[in-house]
Each structure stands twice: as C-alpha cells, then as structure tokens.
Amino acid sequence: MIGISSGARRTPLNGLDGRTKLIALLTIFILALVFSSPYYILGLLALVLTTWAIARLPWKLIKDILKFFLIIAVIILVVQIFFYPGETNLFRLSGPIGFIGFSGYITLEGIMFGIAMVLRLVVIMIVAPLLVLTTPLPEFMLALVKLKVPYRFAFIMTTALSLLPSIQSHSAIIQQAQLCRGITDFETGRLLTKLRTTAGLLVPLILGTFRDSQTLDVAMSSRAFGAPVKRTFLLESHFCPTDYIILILAILFLLGGVALRVLGYGTL
Amino acid sequence: MSTSTPKPQPEIRAAPRTWKSRGRLLGMPISVLAIWAALYIAASAVPALPVPGMAGMITINAIMTAISGMVLGPGAAIANAAGGIIAMILYPYGFSAGPLGFLTVTMGGLVAGLLFANKWVLAGILEILIIGSWFVNPQSWQTGMWLVPLPYSLIALLVIFIKPLRDWVRTSILTLHKVWLWPAVFLMCCVGHAGEFMMTNTMVNWMFNLSWQYWVPTLPYWIMVDTVIIVVSTFVGVGVLIGLRKARLPQYADWLEK
Numbered sequence: 001m002i003g004i005s006s007g008a009r010r011t012p013l014n015g016l017d018g019r020t021k022l023i024a025l026l027t028i029f030i031l032a033l034v035f036s037s038p039y040y041i042l043g044l045l046a047l048v049l050t051t052w053a054i055a056r057l058p059w060k061l062i063k064d065i066l067k068f069f070l071i072i073a074v075i076i077l078v079v080q081i082f083f084y085p086g087e088t089n090l091f092r093l094s095g096p097i098g099f100i101g102f103s104g105y106i107t108l109e110g111i112m113f114g115i116a117m118v119l120r121l122v123v124i125m126i127v128a129p130l131l132v133l134t135t136p137l138p139e140f141m142l143a144l145v146k147l148k149v150p151y152r153f154a155f156i157m158t159t160a161l162s163l164l165p166s167i168q169s170h171s172a173i174i175q176q177a178q179l180c181r182g183i184t185d186f187e188t189g190r191l192l193t194k195l196r197t198t199a200g201l202l203v204p205l206i207l208g209t210f211r212d213s214q215t216l217d218v219a220m221s222s223r224a225f226g227a228p229v230k231r232t233f234l235l236e237s238h239f240c241p242t243d244y245i246i247l248i249l250a251i252l253f254l255l256g257g258v259a260l261r262v263l264g265y266g267t268l
Numbered sequence: 269m270s271t272s273t274p275k276p277q278p279e280i281r282a283a284p285r286t287w288k289s290r291g292r293l294l295g296m297p298i299s300v301l302a303i304w305a306a307l308y309i310a311a312s313a314v315p316a317l318p319v320p321g322m323a324g325m326i327t328i329n330a331i332m333t334a335i336s337g338m339v340l341g342p343g344a345a346i347a348n349a350a351g352g353i354i355a356m357i358l359y360p361y362g363f364s365a366g367p368l369g370f371l372t373v374t375m376g377g378l379v380a381g382l383l384f385a386n387k388w389v390l391a392g393i394l395e396i397l398i399i400g401s402w403f404v405n406p407q408s409w410q411t412g413m414w415l416v417p418l419p420y421s422l423i424a425l426l427v428i429f430i431k432p433l434r435d436w437v438r439t440s441i442l443t444l445h446k447v448w449l450w451p452a453v454f455l456m457c458c459v460g461h462a463g464e465f466m467m468t469n470t471m472v473n474w475m476f477n478l479s480w481q482y483w484v485p486t487l488p489y490w491i492m493v494d495t496v497i498i499v500v501s502t503f504v505g506v507g508v509l510i511g512l513r514k515a516r517l518p519q520y521a522d523w524l525e526k
Binding site: 025029033036072076080082084100101117120121124128129152153155156163167168192196198202203205206212213214220226 | 292298303357411477481507
C-alpha cells in the first residue's frame with residue numbers, strides 16, 4: 001500500500017503548489033499517450049525518475065508498483081512483437097500463420113513498438129504516486145478546490161479518507177465475528193468460497209457504515225453545511241516563482257510535444 | 269427621555285432550503301456519498317481475482333461499482349469517482365488505466381444510477397457512447413473484436429431500451445419483490461458492471477494498442493470473470509437493499525418514493 005504524504009519530509013517538490021504538481025502530472029500523462037516512439041517515452045521516463053530522485057522517494061516503491069503490472073507488461077511486449085505490422089524483417093520464426101495473424105517474421109517496428117508500450121505503462125503507473133507522495137492530503141484537496149473542482153466533491157473525498165480507518169476497523173470486527181461463527185474462508189478458502197464469504201463481510205459492513213452516516217449527516221447539518229456563504233480555508237496556497245517556472249515548462253513541453261507529434265516526430 | 273423611532277431594518281430572509289442546501293447531491297445525502305466513497309476505498313484494498321493478462325487485480329470494488337447505482341442512484345457516479353481517485357492512489361494495482369482509472373468506475377455507477385432513476389435516455393446515450401468509443405479505435409475493427417463488448421453490454425442495452433424489461437427491473441427492486449428481486453438485481457448489476465468493464469477495455473485498448481490476438485482468445489476468461497463478479501454483486505446487492513429498507517437507512521429508492 002502506498003501512503004499519502006504526511007508532509008514530514010521537506011524536498012523541493014513538497015514546497016510546490018498542489019496545482020502545479022497536478023498540471024505537471026497531466027502533462028506527463030498526456031505526453032506519454034501522445035508519443036509512440038520508445039526514445040521519446042524513455043525521455044519522459046528519465047524525467048519522471050529524476051523527479052522521483054529529487055523528491056527522495058524510496059525506489060522500492062517503484063518496484064512494488066510495477067510488480068503488479070509485470071504480467072501485462074510481458075503480454076503487451078509479446079503481442080506487439082509478434083503481431084505489430086512492421087516492414088523491417090529481422091528474422092523469420094516460421095511460415096505465415098494466417099489464423100492468428102502472424103506473418104512469420106519478427107520486425108524491428110514490432111520490437112520498438114512493444115518497448116514503447118511497456119515504457120508507456122511504466123510512466124503512467126509511477127507518475128501518479130509521485131504527485132501524491134509529495135503532497136499532503138489537505139493541500140491536495142485545496143489544489144482541487146482551487147482548480148474549480150466543486151467543494152462538495154472535494155469534501156466527499158476528504159471525508160472518505162478520514163473515515164477510512166474507522167471502516168477498516170469495522171471490517172476487522174466483522175471478520176472477527178464471522179471467524180467466531182466458524183467462517184474461516186477470508187484468507188485461505190478457494191476463490192468462489194472466498195467471494196461468497198466476501199458477501200457475508202460486505203453486507204454488514206455497508207449497513208453498519210450507512211448507520212454511521214446518520215451521525216455524520218446530523219453533524220454536517222448542525223454546522224450548516226451547504227449554507228450559501230463564501231467559504232474560507234484554513235490553509236492557503238500561493239504560487240511561488242518555482243511554481244511559475246514549472247508551469248511554463250509544463251505548458252511548453254505539452255505544446256512542443258503535440259507540435260512534434262503533428263509534424264510526424266515521436267512516432268514509429 | 270425621548271425615544272427615537274427605530275430605523276426600518278431590512279427584512280432578513282433565510283435562504284430557501286432546497287435539497288442542495290441541506291447537503292444533498294443528486295438526491296443522496298453527501299454524508300452517504302462520503303461513506304460510500306470510503307467503503308469503496310476500503311474495498312479496493314481487497315484483491316479478489318488475480319488477472320492474468322491484465323494489469324494487477326480485480327478487487328472487491330468491482331462489486332461496489334456494480335451495486336452502486338441501485339443504492340445511490342446517479343449520485344453513485346460522484347461517490348465512485350471520489351473513492352476511485354483516492355483508491356487509485358492508495359492501491360494502484362486495481363486500476364489498469366492509470367491516473368484516469370477512476371473514470372471507469374464513475375461511468376459504471378452513472379449508467380446504472382441513471383437507469384435506476386428512470387433517466388433511461390441519458391443512460392442509453394452513455395452506454396452507447398461507451399460501446400461506441402470501443403469501435404472508434406481502428407484496432408477494434410480487427411477480426412472478432414466486435415465480440416468483446418457483446419456479452420454484458422448487450423444485456424445492458426436490452427435492459428435500458430426495452431421498456432417492459434426496464435420497468436420490471438426497477439419495480440422489482442423498488443418493491444423488493446420476494447422472487448423477482450434477485451433476477452432484477454442481477455440485471456442491474458450487469459448494467460453497472462458493463463459500463464465499468466467496457467470503459468476499462470476501451471481505455472486500455474487506446475493506451476496500449478492491444479490487438480485481437482490479445483482480446484479474442486482471452487474473451488472466454490473475461491466472460492467468466494465478469495460473471496463471477498456480477499453473481500457475487502447480486503448476492504451483496506440483494507442483502508444491502510433489503511438491509512437498508514429494514515433498517516430504514518437512506519437509499520436512493522426513498523428519494524424516488526418521495
């Protein structure tokens with residue numbers, strides 16, 4: 001599990017405004033989708049890894065994230081290598097196998113495209129944690145609100161996250177209660193049995209937490225939630241010169257990347 | 269001692285108490301949406317099915333998405349999106365579409381929620397857009413790719429567009445019919461899950477350019493996975509709907525009755 005930044009570690013990234021980081025994240029995400037050349041995506045990956053190093057985040061985290069995506073990465077690579085319609089034949093594996101759409105040749109374009117897609121997967125999967133691990137939750141929510149995300153939505157997110165420990169403890173209590181009744185399939189049972197016992201866990205959990213929502217509703221009403229007044233915030237965020245520099249760079253990167261793609265670069 | 273005539277004070281009127289000002293969104297209390305989002309995050313931590321050939325795992329949150337429309341109505345989209353964004357960050361192994369992964373659960377909840385709110389035209393347009401976006405990708409015109417959205421999206425389209433079927437599903441759920449509740453919840457779960465998995469498939473296909481050689485051979489496996497999720501969702505959904513009614517806890521059906 002990846003934890004949300006506590007804000008304890010001070011690095012240059014922690015000092016940035018949440019909006020800047022969100023926009024930079026979106027830029028990298030869009031560019032990763034725009035390019036299909038492995039060289040360009042490798043450049044993006046280098047940028048992300050450099051930022052990761054600047055943020056002094058643990059490298060083990062990248063390994064933890066990527067291990068979940070290893071199988072799909074291998075499959076993407078294999079599918080592209082064997083079935084991407086390339087022109088530069090490198091070597092012949094067999095005669096054409098029509099019913100699976102295999103020409104019999106491994107092509108240079110297939111290998112390059114396969115590598116590009118795997119690199120795209122890696123960039124996409126590690127870029128989001130980079131933002132979140134360097135942004136304390138209140139700042140993240142404030143950034144969303146400042147970016148004109150409706151306050152109610154941001155409130156739902158904040159409340160959900162603060163309720164999470166209580167729900168997890170509810171869940172543990174229900175599991176213990178089920179164990180007392182002799183149901184032991186949460187961890188060790190077969191797949192279907194595990195899914196069946198999941199129903200026995202989810203139903204009381206949902207009902208129990210819905211009951212708690214009544215208390216939350218009363219608390220919100222008593223504090224006049226939704227009253228038509230201008231909201232103020234405990235935290236305030238302001239752009240500093242570094243934010244402006246990064247924002248300008250992000251916009252330039254984005255425009256430059258799209259322009260390159262339109263001109264025919266960054267693709268196979 | 270003289271008394272001055274008091275100045276006429278402007279009349280203070282309380283703001284009209286609309287459903288919005290009482291802390292509701294799309295008919296559901298915000299507190300319930302927040303609770304659902306929290307439940308969604310917690311469910312995302314429980315891997316249910318390891319998925320060979322797809323990123324990471326299918327987690328219990330797939331069940332939450334499938335039943336969300338029946339419990340929260342269109343507000344399910346908001347709760348799922350809020351939960352999805354955080355869950356994607358905390359437990360990324362359940363989201364194969366990366367930072368935009370939350371869109372998949374949002375669409376699943378939205379289509380099922382709109383249908384349950386009897387806004388079937390909107391639900392139908394969204395479902396068609398989701399299926400259509402699959403076919404916009406040139407990869408989807410390859411051999412047999414039309415089969416991928418077929419199984420559960422077809423059921424979803426039938427439930428959305430055939431009026432007697434749609435009305436029967438909604439009425440059975442709203443009245444908690446003793447017999448028909450089960451198949452009705454099953455069909456509603458199909459709608460919710462179809463929205464989610466087609467959106468995921470479309471996004472993954474756009475991002476990683478997977479060809480028919482991946483999709484077609486793995487189709488039986490995906491049908492099996494989807495069936496398991498929908499069946500388990502039906503069990504959970506029926507339990508939750510009956511439980512909420514018995515305990516008189518808030519659900520979208522109350523809002524519809526009002």
